[in-house]
Amino acid sequence: MKLRLHTTPEVPLEAEVISPDALQGLSESEAALLPIYHGNRKVGLGEFFEISGRVDESEGVVEVEGDLSRVKLIGHSMSAGRLVIHGSVGAHLGASMKGGEIHVSGDAADWVGREMSGGRIVIQGNAGHMVGSAVRGSSAGVQGGEIIIHGNALNEVGNGMRRGLIAVGGNTHDFTGVNMLAGTIVVLGRLGMRPGAGMVRGSIVAMERTECLPTFTYNSTIQPDFIRFYLFHLRKLGMSIKDEFINGQYERWSGDSLELNKGEILMYAG
Template identity: 40%
Template sequence: MSATPGWCLRLKAQPDFRVDFGGVLPARLAAMTADEVARVEVRHGNAVLTLGELFAIVALGDGGPSTELRLEGDLSRFDAIGHGLDGGVLRVDGAVGDRLGLSMRAGEIRVQGSARQLAGCEMAGGLIEIAGDVGDFAAGVLPGSMDGMRGGTLIVRGKAGARCGDRMRRGTVVLHGDAGDFLASRMVAGTIAVAGRVGAHCGYGMRRGTLVFAGPQPVVPPTFVATHHDIVVFWTLLRRSLAYHGGPFAGLPARAPRRLVGDLAADGKGEWLLPRAD
């Protein structure tokens, strides 16, 4: 039997409890028949349900990639969607729960809605794009772990909650909206670009990494100081890569931004870039 062009799962009704959707990945389902997909089990509270009990299962016939999985409906009670994704495309038409794209390594996740806490947590590669808002600890770290986001790209069209980029080690986060308190707290490396306002204690404990403020200028804490290094070449490359994301990032000025370094209470090698209009 030839592979299907992918599967679409349409939610029948809201489950009574939270559902752990980890392990339901495009590549896994691509090799299955409709009956086999319907028998895939997921945790529902302390019980187990099959996908056939929760979703109407429809084969995609639009010529898309065979490793595509589409989810339709309000999935805000479904956690760990895309956990460990290592290839393929996962599209969600609706809101999602906690831990979207947890520890994903490759592939794409595109959500036409909002996500709860820990979106992109500890991801190591691939792309996550969220049309709405994200909760706390996006691109962050699980309790007890040392490293947050380790690679890939997280794009948030809405706003982000507190602790976005906590312990982030690598990768790129693009926030089109506001960010909550403790943005880039304990950041080790990587790049975060934000177009909206930021909350209190931005860059708290930041050791390295780059923050780009494309919108309102933040309040500068006393543990960050100005530098006068020549960063014209670096800024030219960075602004070009950010312009791809559109919105305020498309109009970043060519003139090198004001540069601050800190957190001097930690390692003191993180940088803030505050673009100035020409």
């Protein structure tokens, strides 16, 4: 099935129904009646999208085209299939996602994959704040699955993350891995300020050195095999990984000592 945005919304659309789960088995006319919110007004999907074809049962592919930067919640609670977005997309992409794969050829706004528990989200461009994070007031963020950002990401990547993998091909801004409970964040560029603040467990791996908080302690410079494992995994997923990162040594800092002190920041040391 293909969806093409034919009318640019004046205010954000909330379109949770754009997912293979919701569209599976529906005809074009049935899909056009699925409810979405234009601001606080409930409208049919067809008021903004031109719909063609059906979702094939074997692969469950849904393609979406147009300037989707004001369309939020695409792929919400998605459990299977493949969602291909040609262009950029709005906030809360793949929120509470459980399975399947979302691929975005452009950029994504804030809250990519917030509180997801499975599946994979791939963003070819940049992402906004709060990638893979918990919503405010919630104790845990990502609980499984993978988020792959080929570009940069802004603040609070992996806030409250409990499980899974977030990989960023470029840089991240401040508070990467803040309040992290477990899981793995790999940043192929530079971390912003105060990475891992309040982290309990988990790993933040970065390829450029950043000043750690005083509540982190330098352990040693080592070559952990799990980093090689992850970098090979990311290379297979299409990320550009330099050989020197795979074969390199990493400074290991443990923290946050204000919490359990069982988290770690590993920074490439050559």
